Amino acid sequence: MCTISRGKIGKILKSTSTCIFENLAFEEHIFRTHNVERSGEVLLMWSNRPSVVIGRHQNPWVEVNLPFAKETNIEIARRHSGGGTVYHDQGNLNISLLTTHAQHCRPKNLKFISDALNSNFTVQIVPNSRDDMELQPGNRKCSGTAARIAKGQAYHHLTLLIDADLEILKKSLKSPFRDQIESNATRSVRALAVGFLREDDGNASVEGAEMAISEVYRKLFEQSQFETIDVSSKIAANPEILKILEELKSWKWIYGKSPKFQFSGENGQEIEVKDGLIMGTDQRFSTDF
Amino acid sequence: MMAARLLGTSSRIAKFSRHFHTAKAAFLPVVQFKLSDIGEGIAEVQVKEWYVKEGDTISQFDKVCEVQSDKAAVTISSRYDGIVRKLYHDVDGMARVGQALIDVEVEGNVEEDEKPKKEEKKGAVTSTPQASKEPATSASESSASDGKVLATPAVRRLAMENKVKLSSVRGSGKEGRVLKEDVLKFLGQVPADHSSGSTNIRTTHQAPLPAAKSYEALKEDVAVPIRGYTRAMIKTMTEALKIPHFGYNDEINVDALVKLRGELKDFAKERHVKLSYMPFFIKAASLALFEFPGLNATTDDKLENIIHKASHNICLAMDTPGGLVVPNIKNCEQRSIFEIAQEITRLMEAGKRQQIGREDLVGGTFTLSNIGALKIGGTYASPVIFPPQVAIGAIGAIERLPRFDKHDNVIAANVIKVSWCADHRVVDGATMARFGNRWKFYLEHPSAMLAQLK
Numbered sequence: 159m160c161t162i163s164r165g166k167i168g169k170i171l172k173s174t175s176t177c178i179f180e181n182l183a184f185e186e187h188i189f190r191t192h193n194v195e196r197s198g199e200v201l202l203m204w205s206n207r208p209s210v211v212i213g214r215h216q217n218p219w220v221e222v223n224l225p226f227a228k229e230t231n232i233e234i235a236r237r238h239s240g241g242g243t244v245y246h247d248q249g250n251l252n253i254s255l256l257t258t259h260a261q262h263c264r265p266k267n268l269k270f271i272s273d274a275l276n277s278n279f280t281v282q283i284v285p286n287s288r289d290d291m292e293l294q295p296g297n298r299k300c301s302g303t304a305a306r307i308a309k310g311q312a313y314h315h316l317t318l319l320i321d322a323d324l325e326i327l328k329k330s331l332k333s334p335f336r337d338q339i340e341s342n343a344t345r346s347v348r349a350l351a352v353g354f355l356r357e358d359d360g361n362a363s364v365e366g367a368e369m370a371i372s373e374v375y376r377k378l379f380e381q382s383q384f385e386t387i388d389v390s391s392k393i394a395a396n397p398e399i400l401k402i403l404e405e406l407k408s409w410k411w412i413y414g415k416s417p418k419f420q421f422s423g424e425n426g427q428e429i430e431v432k433d434g435l436i437m438g439t440d441q442r443f444s445t446d447f
Numbered sequence: 448m449m450a451a452r453l454l455g456t457s458s459r460i461a462k463f464s465r466h467f468h469t470a471k472a473a474f475l476p477v478v479q480f481k482l483s484d485i486g487e488g489i490a491e492v493q494v495k496e497w498y499v500k501e502g503d504t505i506s507q508f509d510k511v512c513e514v515q516s517d518k519a520a521v522t523i524s525s526r527y528d529g530i531v532r533k534l535y536h537d538v539d540g541m542a543r544v545g546q547a548l549i550d551v552e553v554e555g556n557v558e559e560d561e562k563p564k565k566e567e568k569k570g571a572v573t574s575t576p577q578a579s580k581e582p583a584t585s586a587s588e589s590s591a592s593d594g595k596v597l598a599t600p601a602v603r604r605l606a607m608e609n610k611v612k613l614s615s616v617r618g619s620g621k622e623g624r625v626l627k628e629d630v631l632k633f634l635g636q637v638p639a640d641h642s643s644g645s646t647n648i649r650t651t652h653q654a655p656l657p658a659a660k661s662y663e664a665l666k667e668d669v670a671v672p673i674r675g676y677t678r679a680m681i682k683t684m685t686e687a688l689k690i691p692h693f694g695y696n697d698e699i700n701v702d703a704l705v706k707l708r709g710e711l712k713d714f715a716k717e718r719h720v721k722l723s724y725m726p727f728f729i730k731a732a733s734l735a736l737f738e739f740p741g742l743n744a745t746t747d748d749k750l751e752n753i754i755h756k757a758s759h760n761i762c763l764a765m766d767t768p769g770g771l772v773v774p775n776i777k778n779c780e781q782r783s784i785f786e787i788a789q790e791i792t793r794l795m796e797a798g799k800r801q802q803i804g805r806e807d808l809v810g811g812t813f814t815l816s817n818i819g820a821l822k823i824g825g826t827y828a829s830p831v832i833f834p835p836q837v838a839i840g841a842i843g844a845i846e847r848l849p850r851f852d853k854h855d856n857v858i859a860a861n862v863i864k865v866s867w868c869a870d871h872r873v874v875d876g877a878t879m880a881r882f883g884n885r886w887k888f889y890l891e892h893p894s895a896m897l898a899q900l901k
Contacts, residue, residue, distance in 0.1 A: 215513070239518070240515045242518075260793055306520050310796075417538070
């Protein structure tokens with residue numbers, strides 16, 4: 159049979175950290191330092207405490223219900239990859255696939271992932287042309303995808319809702335100010351319907367999904383390794399990753415990286431905001447009135 | 448200095464090195480850094496953020512900008528060292544793949560930097576503030592890293608990234624200046640004076656394409672130092688000429704091959720394989736080499752033995768932004784045509800980014816050069832054997848020519864010309880001819896390749 163080799167080695171890493179910032183920092187660190195051509199591809203998986211994650215070029219005031227997130231202690235983060243905003247909690251599995259730029263193919267990845275899940279659970283997950291995955295019947299979106307490409311390497315990461323509180327999800331992604339802001343930031347495309355695996359298969363679990371996906375991933379390579387990583391300790395011991403972590407947590411990154419925008423206040427005032435600061439001042443923009 | 452003579456009164460300004468660019472602008476080539484292929488069939492991306500502005504100094508691998516296409520955030524890194532002269536898009540503008548992203552005024556070559564420094568010492572009247580800055584910066588540059596070692600910032604950066612002390616590296620440039628290839632040799636990435644012909648690809652591409660042409664502005668001869676790929680080519684080619692070459696040329700009717708590739712197009716696309724003709728040429732050669740192992744061989748130094756190599760590691764000549772590189776695909780005898788095609792894609796992408804690793808450059812046993820693929824055209828050629836191999840083939844472009852069919856009718860046929868060359872000390876004409884015929888047979892009758900499929 160004619161097989162298309164993906165190379166010799168595939169590494170599977172499972173993070174024990176439930177902090178979105180730590181996991182994103184670790185993912186970015188691997189992206190920057192692991193040479194795929196020399197050391198093989200990587201599959202990284204993790205879950206975290208309730209968080210809303212916006213894409214690299216998005217605007218949190220538009221995408222996130224900031225007051226609600228603050229009240230309910232939902233973390234807000236901005237990732238390095240493009241795409242739209244997602245909500246996730248411990249019932250969500252984050253999957254990140256690191257390859258060379260040439261081997262980066264999101265449809266190929268979504269195919270092997272959906273096949274793995276469909277064979278292990280009584281679900282019918284279908285990737286669509288926007289690289290989302292939907293539970294059928296009903297086109298219920300259960301996964302969103304994003305990618306990052308730089309220096310000949312790329313990662314494709316996606317969320318996978320196994321169990322979710324759809325009420326909280328919908329509420330956190332609906333910003334009260336979304337119609338008052340005009341900007342060229344990437345706008346999320348709202349899914350018409352959202353679903354999670356447990357809706358269709360009561361036995362679905364995050365661990366089960368991890369195992370199913372790992373098994374299939376292993377088979378793509380001649381050699382594979384599985385490693386559980388204590389990401390929190392790893393970061394604490396490595397100043398380089400610590401730096402990435404600090405940046406991800408900083409106001410400058412989360413809010414300041416928003417592309418220039420215009421905010422129309424209730425009383426007719428127009429505020430121009432650049433780099434998160436009110437234009438002409440060094441005052442941080444805020445919707446807390 | 449010729450520049451000084453030409454400029455007359457402004458000569459003193461011209462003597463100052465690259466830190467003082469306005470006067471030198473006329474002499475430094477400006478290169479258009481084009482947006483390279485992002486993949487996935489994407490033709491256009493949106494520029495989201497600039498990391499540089501006009502006038503900034505930039506080094507190879509520095510971040511230039513962030514672009515976004517659908518869900519992919521892509522960081523574009525610079526291919527050149529130099530000064531940014533123009534940004535072609537505003538934030539939120541659309542940039543097209545293959546079109547200019549920024550203009551970079553490329554740093555001049557090593558010679559240019561040295562002469563200004565010497566002239567400075569004679570003292571200058573105009574722009575005295577610059578004069579006092581210059582010696583200071585150059586002194587601090589060199590003493591900052593390693594005493595008095597001469598090297599450009601790009602080389603220092605390479606050394607620093609690899610934790611190499613410049614003072615431990617033997618500089619082969621003028622006045623002991625340390626060049627990129629010196630650092631790489633030191634790191635063992637290139638065998639120092641091995642005549643195996645492995646090419647030194649990571650050396651600086653200090654002379655990007657227009658560099659030689661920019662010297663047309665000067666009226667006198669300019670000595671262009673030989674660097675990078677050319678330097679490696681000189682070594683290899685000089686070795687190669689010790690081999691008495693003989694040539695054997697032939698013409699192949701590739702109608703069957705064209706048809707075959709057409710049939711496989713959709714299947715290949717499904718498998719995400721970019722299928723050109725080269726994988727077929729390579730596989731046919733590998734199959735033929737089973738019958739003629741004497742051609743997949745290397746000679747040892749003293750010509751006491753010809754080593755018939757077990758693996759068919761077929762080299763392909765590639766034209767990259769930095770020049771000719773000849774990586775090889777390992778074990779073609781064990782790879783399917785699709786797998787060979789994938790390897791070609793991988794090597795080409797790496798070649799475009801000048802990131803072909805050493806592993807891919809060593810161990811070649813036979814070479815195929817596809818001149819036709821470059822669309823430069825050409826039919827017959829006289830390829831030069833890549834020592835210590837013993838044979839090479841150069842394949843011309845596909846031409847549509849009138850030929851006679853078996854009923855003596857004139858038909859339009861797709862034809863390619865192939866030029867084989869072999870080492871006449873160890874290969875005889877009959878062997879090369881028979882190999883050539885077998886290769887031709889496989890390409891004209893692809894079913895014969897199918898019949899041997901395991």
